[in-house]
Amino acid sequence: MPAIAYVNGRYLPLRAASVNVEDRGYQFGDGIYEVLFVHRGRLVDAGLHLARLERSLEEIELHAPMSAAALHAVIGEVLRRNRIETGLVYLQITRGVARRDHPIPSPAPRPSLVITARRKPAPPARIEDWTAEAITQPDTRWGRCDIKSTNLLPNVLARTAAQRAGAYEAILYDSAGNVTEGAASTVWIVSAQGALVTRNLDRHILPGCTRAALLEALAAEGLTAEEREISLAELRAAREIFLTSATSFVKPVIRLDGAAIGNGAPGATASALFELYMHRLGAG
Ligand code: PDD
Secondary structure, X not given: OOOEEEEOOEEEEHHHOOOOOOEHHHHHOOEEEEEEEEEOOEEOOXXXXXXXXXXXXXXXXXXXXXXXXXHHHHHHHHHXXXXXXXXXXXXXXXXXXXXXXXXXXXXXXXXXXXXXEEEOOOOOOOHHHOOEEEEEEEOOOOOOOOOOEOOOHHHHHHHHHHHHOOOOEEEEEOOOOEEEEEOOOEEEEEOOOOOEEEOOOOOOOOOOHHHHXXXXXXXXXXXXXXXXXXXXXXXXXXXXXXXXXXXXXXXXXXXXXXXEOOOOOOOHHHHHHHHHHHHHHOOO
């Protein structure tokens, strides 16, 4: 069965699915995207992802081609046509097709909407089978990382550096030597003093949906995390480091730049949050 993609109103075999070469997403990276995990037929944190999508679109003055409810229905249809119960959904909305010229075209072209999906293994049963290594890399991205834009060249280069170093993620740091986030994930630590910390939200990081879901789950247990800056020195001295994202769930970093973190195994806090998240997924 060929993979099916949704492209501007049509469901097409992936091989035959294409967009115009003058699409501004292709020429300028003028677009927004989302990645959602689907677990046993249920979209995880769909409300959070669709709300973030709406906000990203607003920030770049791009009008959604359909309502959130309609988008939800199309995602469901893509999953059904691909017979995917567990996997990921990729959704991209770009400015659309216009003769190449930098300013936003007026009148606005029809935005392009592409949705693809891919089967993925079920989430891991044990956190011990879900560990990662990370490296540190300078954050060379732009000043609006709160927008989930398809401009991902710095992320691509940082993740390539990580891969070449035998690691999974690149943890990015700004010019002041403070951690921003992973190239495609949110960073959390348990500090040497035992505090659970993740970086505060501003224009320099993406407001992670998994981050928001975990903060909410923590609050429901009467627990909190500190939301503040994390220096590279604090990161290196941390008892635990872990990453979160729609597709990495809660992923412990057991080595950073080749040095063991804690005792080189998933820590108690990462393990507890992993269980909490798996429970939320309905996988626990
Ligand atoms: N990445 N920060 C960045 C830069 C990201 O790209 C992502 C997600 C996150 C975590 O966000 P969330 O918890 O909403 O997935 C943080 C996705 C998975 C990707 O680009 O593939």
